[in-house]
Amino acid sequence: MSEAAVVNAQALTIARPESGEYAPYYDRYISLITGTDILGTLDAQRRQMMMLLCGRDEGDGDIRYAPDKWSTKEVLGHVCDTERIFAYRALRIARGDQTPLSGFEQDDYVKNGPFASAPLAEIIEDYIAVRRATLTLLRNLDEAAWTRRGVANKNEVSVRALAYITAGHELHHRRILEEKYFAGR
Numbered sequence: 001m002s003e004a005a006v007v008n009a010q011a012l013t014i015a016r017p018e019s020g021e022y023a024p025y026y027d028r029y030i031s032l033i034t035g036t037d038i039l040g041t042l043d044a045q046r047r048q049m050m051m052l053l054c055g056r057d058e059g060d061g062d063i064r065y066a067p068d069k070w071s072t073k074e075v076l077g078h079v080c081d082t083e084r085i086f087a088y089r090a091l092r093i094a095r096g097d098q099t100p101l102s103g104f105e106q107d108d109y110v111k112n113g114p115f116a117s118a119p120l121a122e123i124i125e126d127y128i129a130v131r132r133a134t135l136t137l138l139r140n141l142d143e144a145a146w147t148r149r150g151v152a153n154k155n156e157v158s159v160r161a162l163a164y165i166t167a168g169h170e171l172h173h174r175r176i177l178e179e180k181y182f183a184g185r
Contacts, residue, residue, distance in 0.1 A: 029168025
């Protein structure tokens with residue numbers, strides 16, 4: 001990224017999305033995010049997740065806090081898959097593509113993902129790569145792209161709402177990992 005682009009991305013304040021820019025369901029994620037520095041928030045989250053996962057071993061990757069719950073590796077894989085989908089939606093909408101985008105069934109993605117057999121370290125590397133790609137995409141959007149709207153899962157959504165949803169979704173699952181998977185570990 002050029003120096004001018006970095007300065008421009010850093011100077012751009014992305015207003016919080018208004019309630020009409022996303023389905024009410026997503027308020028559960030957006031409400032977790034404070035302030036308007038969504039790019040800084042997404043970058044800080046990467047570091048926070050790495051601090052949480054630093055020093056974890058394969059046994060930690062297989063933890064389930066209840067028999068019917070996802071393992072740590074499945075939770076992290078779900079975060080990666082979901083962020084990819086949200087970033088793809090943001091890309092399509094930011095570029096002015098008005099084609100309605102379908103929804104996805106998270107449980108099927110986890111069930112059919114390779115997470116249970118993948119080493120925890122690989123899933124952590126995937127998380128880092130996905131978050132860096134999301135940040136690269138968002139940092140290179142112009143001001144007009146942030147407020148563009150499209151339809152995803154039969155609901156109107158803006159690009160800026162997708163950025164806040166992505167951050168809130170990650171925070172929601174990181175808190176679950178902290179409180180239910182790794183508390184006291």
